[in-house]
Amino acid sequence: MELFLHQLLAGIATGGIYACMALAVVMIYQSIDHFNFAQGEMAMFSTYIAWQLLAWGWPYWGAFAATVALSFIGGVVIERTLFKPIRNAPVLSHIVVFIAMFSILNSVAGFTWEYTIKSFPSPFPSEPLFGNRLISAHDLGMIGITVVLLVLLYVLFRHTRLGLAMRAAAANPESARLVGIRVGWMVALGWGLAAAIGAIAGMMIAPIVFLEPNMMLGILLYGLAGAVVGGLTSPVGAVIGGFAVGIVENLAGTFIPVIGKELKLTIALVLIVAVLMIKPSGLFGRTAVSRV
Amino acid sequence: MAAREDIAEVAAPRVGGLTFPAWQRLLTVGVLIVGLAIPLFVRNFTVFQLTLVMIYAIAILGLNLLTGINGQFSLGHSAFYAIGAYTTAILMDRFGVPYALTLPVAGVICLIAGFLFGLPALRLEGLYLALATFALAVATPQLLKLSLFERWTGGVQGIVIVKPDPPFGLPLSQDQWLYYFTLAVLVVMFAAAARLISSRTGRALKAIRDNPLAAKAMGIDTALYKSLAFGVSALYTGVAGALGAIVIQFVAPDSFTFFLAVSFLVGMVVGGVGSIPGALIGGAFIMFVPNLAEQVSKGLAWAVYGVILILVIYVMPTGAAGFVRLVAGRVARVVSSNR
Numbered sequence: 001m002e003l004f005l006h007q008l009l010a011g012i013a014t015g016g017i018y019a020c021m022a023l024a025v026v027m028i029y030q031s032i033d034h035f036n037f038a039q040g041e042m043a044m045f046s047t048y049i050a051w052q053l054l055a056w057g058w059p060y061w062g063a064f065a066a067t068v069a070l071s072f073i074g075g076v077v078i079e080r081t082l083f084k085p086i087r088n089a090p091v092l093s094h095i096v097v098f099i100a101m102f103s104i105l106n107s108v109a110g111f112t113w114e115y116t117i118k119s120f121p122s123p124f125p126s127e128p129l130f131g132n133r134l135i136s137a138h139d140l141g142m143i144g145i146t147v148v149l150l151v152l153l154y155v156l157f158r159h160t161r162l163g164l165a166m167r168a169a170a171a172n173p174e175s176a177r178l179v180g181i182r183v184g185w186m187v188a189l190g191w192g193l194a195a196a197i198g199a200i201a202g203m204m205i206a207p208i209v210f211l212e213p214n215m216m217l218g219i220l221l222y223g224l225a226g227a228v229v230g231g232l233t234s235p236v237g238a239v240i241g242g243f244a245v246g247i248v249e250n251l252a253g254t255f256i257p258v259i260g261k262e263l264k265l266t267i268a269l270v271l272i273v274a275v276l277m278i279k280p281s282g283l284f285g286r287t288a289v290s291r292v
Numbered sequence: 293m294a295a296r297e298d299i300a301e302v303a304a305p306r307v308g309g310l311t312f313p314a315w316q317r318l319l320t321v322g323v324l325i326v327g328l329a330i331p332l333f334v335r336n337f338t339v340f341q342l343t344l345v346m347i348y349a350i351a352i353l354g355l356n357l358l359t360g361i362n363g364q365f366s367l368g369h370s371a372f373y374a375i376g377a378y379t380t381a382i383l384m385d386r387f388g389v390p391y392a393l394t395l396p397v398a399g400v401i402c403l404i405a406g407f408l409f410g411l412p413a414l415r416l417e418g419l420y421l422a423l424a425t426f427a428l429a430v431a432t433p434q435l436l437k438l439s440l441f442e443r444w445t446g447g448v449q450g451i452v453i454v455k456p457d458p459p460f461g462l463p464l465s466q467d468q469w470l471y472y473f474t475l476a477v478l479v480v481m482f483a484a485a486a487r488l489i490s491s492r493t494g495r496a497l498k499a500i501r502d503n504p505l506a507a508k509a510m511g512i513d514t515a516l517y518k519s520l521a522f523g524v525s526a527l528y529t530g531v532a533g534a535l536g537a538i539v540i541q542f543v544a545p546d547s548f549t550f551f552l553a554v555s556f557l558v559g560m561v562v563g564g565v566g567s568i569p570g571a572l573i574g575g576a577f578i579m580f581v582p583n584l585a586e587q588v589s590k591g592l593a594w595a596v597y598g599v600i601l602i603l604v605i606y607v608m609p610t611g612a613a614g615f616v617r618l619v620a621g622r623v624a625r626v627v628s629s630n631r
Contacts (some may be wrong), residue, residue: 089609104598269427
């Protein structure tokens with residue numbers, strides 16, 4: 001039982017990472033209607049910027065804020081320069097540009113900061129909170145930040161004119177343009193937000209997995225899996241999906257003997273596919289209804 | 293993806309006295325002659341590389357039948373490539389089957405595997421299907437490494453197979469022989485794909501891509517055809533995998549990662565989604581451009597590759613095939629307006 005509790009909490013802790021990433025995935029999916037393969041690499045790159053600022057002696061929260069701001073600008077710039085010219089190209093061409101971005105960011109980061117593993121500081125105290133030994137202060141802090149982000153996004157999308165405009169631009173660009181929304185800029189804003197959330201996710205994850213150019217690959221996969229399980233149309237679903245993936249991964253790895261460490265990823269993915277078989281648009285996603 | 297139409301069918305202006313399809317036929321024959329002559333004039337290593345280009349082209353064509361013709365995404369085609377490769381390697385190494393006979397077996401096994409995978413995939417669309425196929429791609433190397441199957445798969449070490457000699461005492465090197473062997477398979481498979489696409493079945497597949505609801509209303513069994521498209525697509529990619537195993541003489545789990553599936557996708561888009569000759573260009577792209585990028589800069593090789601990829605998409609948003617169609621259309625218009 002104690003082993004179970006331990007693994008459950010460990011699952012929740014890693015699930016927090018995935019939830020962070022899943023949230024960023026859903027954000028960009030909502031604003032551009034595609035999945036961005038380079039999302040993880042963008043987050044990794046942002047984390048390197050934060051590391052560089054810290055190495056130059058900036059205080060943690062200063063570097064944190066500057067990184068989030070820079071990432072936001074970076075996301076907007078990427079949309080305006082790379083994706084605006086090919087807006088009318090087929091979806092698959094977009095995906096190939098994502099793949100290209102992935103390899104560029106990965107390669108440039110490796111070239112600039114080398115492939116050696118770097119440690120990244122955590123803003124939270126290192127001793128366990130309230131004397132418990134099951135979950136570390138960093139894990140708790142990370143989950144807290146994910147929840148705060150979620151609430152902020154909820155408020156933005158549900159209760160502000162800007163959020164409404166962004167949703168309109170994603171859901172129906174033509175009609176949104178007719179009522180005077182600048183669709184192009186809304187998409188760019190979505191990119192900026194996604195990049196900023198990715199940066200926060202990266203800075204939260206880096207103390208656990210350590211900083212290196214390939215750190216995000218596995219996490220992005222799990223994050224995507226979480227997002228898809230929760231439903232790509234629902235930020236809350238994405239966060240819950242992220243936690244679910246973390247818990248399933250840990251429990252399956254511990255309690256199903258054949259699986260062990262090596263097949264953990266496979267089993268998580270198989271479970272996800274199984275969920276999708278029963279609920280094709282995710283647990284919390286809306287079923288897409290289109291007019292014929 | 294709905295607004296794609298074959299210009300060849302729509303516009304029939306004459307350029308230099310020949311119609312567009314006639315030019316295509318002429319070009320095909322020309323390429324074939326060049327293809328037959330090349331290995332006699334270049335180094336063995338180049339012959340080997342060109343053989344790989346053709347193999348990738350067959351795999352990309354397989355993906356194209358699924359995505360370009362039927363409108364289903366797949367990030368999991370490395371799995372079918374792996375199944376084909378392992379089928380051939382196991383048959384040759386453990387059972388002593390002649391290499392040429394392993395190709396149909398690999399094809400049939402992949403057809404069945406693809407069809408079976410296509411059945412549950414019916415419920416999924418777009419990104420969800422991409423994730424499901426992606427799961428397949430990630431699981432494949434891990435399953436191949438399982439100790440349970442090690443007796444056949446050789447585990448992490450993989451299987452080494454012997455390169456076949458040219459038959460009937462032909463005065464060719466092994467590489468040259470394999471080149472011609474692959475070329476023959478390629479011609480058969482490309483011709484079969486062309487026939488398939490223009491057949492009744494092909495039209496049904498395209499109808500499903502363009503409007504699934506309308507296709508269903510017209511009485512097309514969408515479930516059957518979509519699964520069938522998965523099966524045939526897997527067959528092509530599996531045969532390519534089988535050829536790949538013979539040519540490289542080696543199979544190991546880590547050759548068949550997700551990266552391979554992404555390469556196929558890149559090749560397909562660069563060549564032109566839904567285009568048969570485009571698959572060859574895509575194959576050449578994923579074979580040569582990474583090497584080229586490495587020559588430009590060793591440390592930043594993948595960044596250079598990414599930049600090249602972005603430039604290619606900017607210049608040719610619909611791939612090489614779409615680009616050629618565009619240019620050909622312009623030329624035809626200019627020629628006919630001058631007259």
